[in-house]
Amino acid sequence: MRPYVLRRLALAVPTLGLVSVIVFSIMRLMPGDVVIRMVEGHAYAPTIDALRRELGLDRPAWVQYADWIGGIVLRGDFGTSFWTRQPIWDEFIQRFPVTLELAALTILASVVIGVLVGIVSAIRQDSAADYLGRVLAILALSVPYFGLAVLVVVLPSIYFKWTPIWTYVPLSTSPLENLKIMLVPALVFGVTRAGPIMRIMRSALLDILRQDYIRTAWSKGLPERAIVLRHALKNALIPVVSLIGLQTPLYIGGSVIIEAIFRLPGVGLFFFEALTRLDYPVVQSVNLIIATMVVGLNLAIDLSYAFLDPRIRYR
Amino acid sequence: MGRRSGSAVHAVIVLVGFLALLPGPDALAQTPKRGGVLRIADREAPNLDPHLAVSFLTHSWASMVYSQLVRFPYGPEQKHPADFAIVPDLAEKWKYESPTSVVFTLRKGVRFHNKPPVDGREVTADDVKYSVERFMAKSGFRSRLEPVQSVEVVDRYSVRMTLKEPYAPLLNHLANAAYVVILPREVEEKLKDFNRPEAMIGTGPFMVKSYQKGVQIAFERNPDYFMKGVPYLDGVVIEITPDSTARVSLLRAGKVDLGHMWGYLAPEEAKSVKQTNPEIVMTPVVTIGQGMIYMRSDQPPFNDVRVRRAMALAIDRTGWNDSVLYGEGCTDAGPVPCAMKEWKLEASKIEPAKAKYLVGYDPVEAKRLLAEAGHRNGFTTPMFHWPGYAPPWRTYFDLAGDNLGKIGVAVEFKPEEYGKYISTTYLGKYEKMAMGPITPFTEVDDWLYSAFFPEQPNNRSHVADAELNKMLLAQRREMDPKKRLAIVHDIQRYLADKAYYVYTPHSPQYVSHVPAVKGMKYHDGFGLGPRLMFTWLDK
Numbered sequence: 107m108r109p110y111v112l113r114r115l116a117l118a119v120p121t122l123g124l125v126s127v128i129v130f131s132i133m134r135l136m137p138g139d140v141v142i143r144m145v146e147g148h149a150y151a152p153t154i155d156a157l158r159r160e161l162g163l164d165r166p167a168w169v170q171y172a173d174w175i176g177g178i179v180l181r182g183d184f185g186t187s188f189w190t191r192q193p194i195w196d197e198f199i200q201r202f203p204v205t206l207e208l209a210a211l212t213i214l215a216s217v218v219i220g221v222l223v224g225i226v227s228a229i230r231q232d233s234a235a236d237y238l239g240r241v242l243a244i245l246a247l248s249v250p251y252f253g254l255a256v257l258v259v260v261l262p263s264i265y266f267k268w269t270p271i272w273t274y275v276p277l278s279t280s281p282l283e284n285l286k287i288m289l290v291p292a293l294v295f296g297v298t299r300a301g302p303i304m305r306i307m308r309s310a311l312l313d314i315l316r317q318d319y320i321r322t323a324w325s326k327g328l329p330e331r332a333i334v335l336r337h338a339l340k341n342a343l344i345p346v347v348s349l350i351g352l353q354t355p356l357y358i359g360g361s362v363i364i365e366a367i368f369r370l371p372g373v374g375l376f377f378f379e380a381l382t383r384l385d386y387p388v389v390q391s392v393n394l395i396i397a398t399m400v401v402g403l404n405l406a407i408d409l410s411y412a413f414l415d416p417r418i419r420y421r
Numbered sequence: 422m423g424r425r426s427g428s429a430v431h432a433v434i435v436l437v438g439f440l441a442l443l444p445g446p447d448a449l450a451q452t453p454k455r456g457g458v459l460r461i462a463d464r465e466a467p468n469l470d471p472h473l474a475v476s477f478l479t480h481s482w483a484s485m486v487y488s489q490l491v492r493f494p495y496g497p498e499q500k501h502p503a504d505f506a507i508v509p510d511l512a513e514k515w516k517y518e519s520p521t522s523v524v525f526t527l528r529k530g531v532r533f534h535n536k537p538p539v540d541g542r543e544v545t546a547d548d549v550k551y552s553v554e555r556f557m558a559k560s561g562f563r564s565r566l567e568p569v570q571s572v573e574v575v576d577r578y579s580v581r582m583t584l585k586e587p588y589a590p591l592l593n594h595l596a597n598a599a600y601v602v603i604l605p606r607e608v609e610e611k612l613k614d615f616n617r618p619e620a621m622i623g624t625g626p627f628m629v630k631s632y633q634k635g636v637q638i639a640f641e642r643n644p645d646y647f648m649k650g651v652p653y654l655d656g657v658v659i660e661i662t663p664d665s666t667a668r669v670s671l672l673r674a675g676k677v678d679l680g681h682m683w684g685y686l687a688p689e690e691a692k693s694v695k696q697t698n699p700e701i702v703m704t705p706v707v708t709i710g711q712g713m714i715y716m717r718s719d720q721p722p723f724n725d726v727r728v729r730r731a732m733a734l735a736i737d738r739t740g741w742n743d744s745v746l747y748g749e750g751c752t753d754a755g756p757v758p759c760a761m762k763e764w765k766l767e768a769s770k771i772e773p774a775k776a777k778y779l780v781g782y783d784p785v786e787a788k789r790l791l792a793e794a795g796h797r798n799g800f801t802t803p804m805f806h807w808p809g810y811a812p813p814w815r816t817y818f819d820l821a822g823d824n825l826g827k828i829g830v831a832v833e834f835k836p837e838e839y840g841k842y843i844s845t846t847y848l849g850k851y852e853k854m855a856m857g858p859i860t861p862f863t864e865v866d867d868w869l870y871s872a873f874f875p876e877q878p879n880n881r882s883h884v885a886d887a888e889l890n891k892m893l894l895a896q897r898r899e900m901d902p903k904k905r906l907a908i909v910h911d912i913q914r915y916l917a918d919k920a921y922y923v924y925t926p927h928s929p930q931y932v933s934h935v936p937a938v939k940g941m942k943y944h945d946g947f948g949l950g951p952r953l954m955f956t957w958l959d960k
Binding site: 136137139144145190200259263264273274366371379382 | 467468470473475561614616633634635636637660661662663664666667669670671673674675676697698837838839841842843844845848
C-alpha cells in the first residue's frame with residue numbers, strides 16, 4: 107500500500123506542474139489587459155506603464171512564471187492580488203471554510219437525496235415510485251443549479267416579501283445562524299447534483315441485487331432491509347463514491363455562482379471576481395491550490411475503494 | 422359686542438394665529454430624526470486605498486470616511502442632481518492669487534477620527550500637501566492634476582497650489598470624491614498602507630466600525646464631525662451583494678433600505694418592483710452619463726463627414742426613447758450630457774440645420790448623404806461592443822443595427838469579452854465602428870477635451886480637428902466662468918454638425934428606497950458619505 111501511495115504522490119508533482127503551466131498560459135492568452143482593466147476608461151499612458159512595472163508585468167513571461175512558482179515552492183508564498191494588494195493565501199484560508207462547508211453540505215444533501223431515491227427506485231423497480239424517482243432524477247439533471255438558485259431567491263421576494271439571503275455568520279460564531287444561511291444554498295445545489303447520484307445508485311443497486319450472493323442471502327431468509335442495507339448497498343456505493351470524487355471540481359466550480367447569489371464569502375466568489383478582473387496571481391494560485399486538493403481527494407477516493415471492497419488490493 | 426366677548430374673539434384670533442404658525446403634519450414629518458442604521462446592498466470595493474484604486478466602489482466607501490479640500494453640494498445644499506458648484510469642505514475658503522496660484526485656507530480644529538495611530542490629531546496643511554502629492558504620484562486619475570506644478574505649505578492652515586498654466590477644471594477635480602481625499606500622513610508609515618480597514622482614518626462624517634470581507638462593512642457616525650448636527654444616522658451598513666438579482670430581492674424583502682449605493686433601479690426593474698412593492702419610493706432621474714456609436718473618423722468611410730451625418734440621421738432617437746425607455750429618457754444626449762444643465766447647450770438653441778445631426782431622424786436624407794459620399798449601395802461595417810452591459814444596451818445594439826440597415830449600412834455585430842472590450846475598443850482601439858456607454862464624469866472638460874482632443878484615451882472617434890483643439894484648450898485655460906461657459910457653448914455649436922459621435926438616448930434610473938428613508942437627495946457625484954450625511958430614517 108505504501109509504495110502505491112508514494113507512487114501516486116510522485117505522479118501528482120508533474121500533474122500539478124502541468125496545471126501551473128496551463129493556468130499561467132491561459133491567463134496570459136485571455137483577451138484583454140489587466141493593467142488597462144484596472145484603470146478602465148481613465149487609462150493615461152504614464153499610469154499604465156508605471157502600473158505595469160509595479161505589477162511586474164513588464165518582465166518576460168517565463169520570468170513571471172518562475173517568480174510565481176518559485177515563490178510557492180521555495181517560500182510558500184502564493185503571491186499578492188493585483189487588485190486588493192492582499193496576500194492570496196491569507197484570503198484563501200479566510201474564505202476556504204465557507205466553500206468547504208458549502209461543498210460538504212451540498213454533498214450531504216445530494217447523497218442523502220440521491221441515495222435514498224436511488225434505493226427506493228431500485229428495490230421497487232418499475233413501480234410508480236421508481237418512475238417518479240427517475241423523472242425527478244432527469245429533472246434534477248436538466249435544471250441548471252444557477253437557474254434554480256435565482257428562482258429560490260427571487261420568487262419568495264416577489265410573492266412573500268421574503269428571501270433566503272442573510273448576512274453570513276461564520277460557523278464558529280453561531281452554528282445555528284450559520285446553518286440557517288447555508289441550508290438553502292446547499293439544498294439548491296445539492297438537489298441538482300443529486301440527479302446523477304440517483305441514476306448511478308439505482309443502476310448499481312439493480313445490478314448488485316441480481317448477483318448470486320444476494321440470491322443466497324434471500325434464500326437464507328434474511329429480511330429485505332438487511333439484504334439491501336448490509337449486503338448490497340456497500341458494494342453499490344462504489345460507483346457513487348467515484349462519482350462524488352469526479353464531481354468534486356463541480357462543487358467548487360458551482361460554488362462560484364451559488365456564493366455570488368447567496369452572498370457567501372467563499373473561495374468560489376474570490377476566484378470568479380479575480381477571473382473577471384484578470385487578477386492573474388489569484389486565478390493561478392487558487393487554481394493550483396484547488397488542483398492540489400482535487401488530486402489529493404482523488405487519491406483518497408482510490409484508497410477508500412480498499413475499504414469499501416476488500417477484493418481491491420494494491421501492489 | 423361686550424368686553425368679554427371681545428376678549429374671547431381676541432383669544433380665538435391669537436390661538437388661530439398661533440396654530441397657524443405651528444408646523445403642519447407634513448413639515449413635522451420632514452424634520453430630520455437622529456438615529457437608525459441605513460442598510461444598503463451593493464458590491465464590494467476591490468481595494469480600500471482611495472488614491473490607488475480607480476473603482477467607484479472604493480471611492481464611494483472612502484467618501485464615508487474621508488473629506489476633501491472642497492466638495493460638491495449635497496442634500497439640502499444642492500440645486501439639482503448634477504449641481505457641481507464648489508462648497509467648502511476641509512478648506513473654509515480659497516483665493517486665486519493669480520490664474521496659476523491658488524491658496525486654500527483650512528478650517529481650524531478639524532480632527533481626524535479618534536483611532537490609533539492618528540488619535541484625533543488636528544488636520545494641518547502638511548496633510549493636504551502629503552495627500553495631493555501622493556495622489557499625483559500614485560493615482561490612476563493623476564492626470565487630472567497634471568497641470569499642478571507644486572504644493573507648498575504656507576502656514577499650519579494654508580496651502581498654495583501653483584499651476585503650470587491656468588486650469589479651470591482644478592476645483593471640480595478637487596471636489597470629486599473619486600480623486601484627492603485628505604489622508605493623515607503618518608498612517609502609511611505606521612500601518613504600512615491604506616488598504617486595510619483600520620487604516621481608514623479620515624475626517625469624514627462616518628467612521629469604519631467593522632469590515633467582514635465579502636460580507637459587510639459597517640460605518641458609524643463620527644461624533645466629532647466638523648459640520649454640527651450631521652450626520653443624522655447612527656450608522657450605515659453595506660451588505661456586500663455581488664449579484665444584482667439578489668440585491669433587488671433584498672430590497673423587495675425589506676432586508677435593505679437601498680438596493681444600490683445610489684438607489685438605482687433600471688426602468689424595467691423599477692416597474693416590476695413597483696408592482697410587488699408599491700410602498701417603495703421611486704424617483705426617475707436622468708443621471709450624468711452618455712452612450713454613443715463611435716467611428717474611426719481617421720479612416721474611410723467615417724473620415725467623410727457626410728457618412729457620419731448619415732449615421733446620425735439614421736438613428737430614431739425618439740422611437741428608441743418611446744419604445745425602450747417609456748419616453749422618460751433624454752434624446753439630446755451629447756456632446757455634453759443632458760444632466761449637466763449648467764454647461765449644456767440644448768439642441769433647441771442650436772441652428773436647426775446643424776442640430777438635426779444631434780437629435781434628428783431622417784433616413785431619406787441619410788441615404789442621400791451616403792449616395793453623395795459615393796456609397797449609393799451602402800456599405801458593411803463591424804460594430805464592436807460588449808453585450809454584457811445592463812439594459813437597455815442589448816436592445817440598443819439591435820436597434821442600431823436595424824436603423825443603420827434601413828439606410829443601407831449593414832452592421833456586423835462584433836461582441837467582445839469584457840476584458841478585451843475595456844482594454845481595446847473602449848480606449849479607441851478598434852476598426853471602423855463601435856458602440857457603448859462611457860464612464861460618467863463631473864467636469865465638463867472630461868466630456869469635451871478628453872473626448873475630442875488628439876491622443877486622449879477617451880477620444881474614441883480619433884478626432885483631430887485643429888479648430889476644435891484651439892477651443893478645447895481655451896475652455897480649460899479660461900478662469901472666468903462666464904467666458905468659459907461661452908467657449909463651451911461655442912464648442913457645442915461647432916460640434917453639432919461634425920457628427921464625430923452619434924449619441925443614443927440616455928436612460929433614466931429610478932432612485933428607489935424604502936419609505937422610511939428621508940432626505941436622501943440624488944446626486945451624480947461619487948460622494949456617498951456627504952449624500953448620506955443628510956439622510957435620515959423615519960422608523
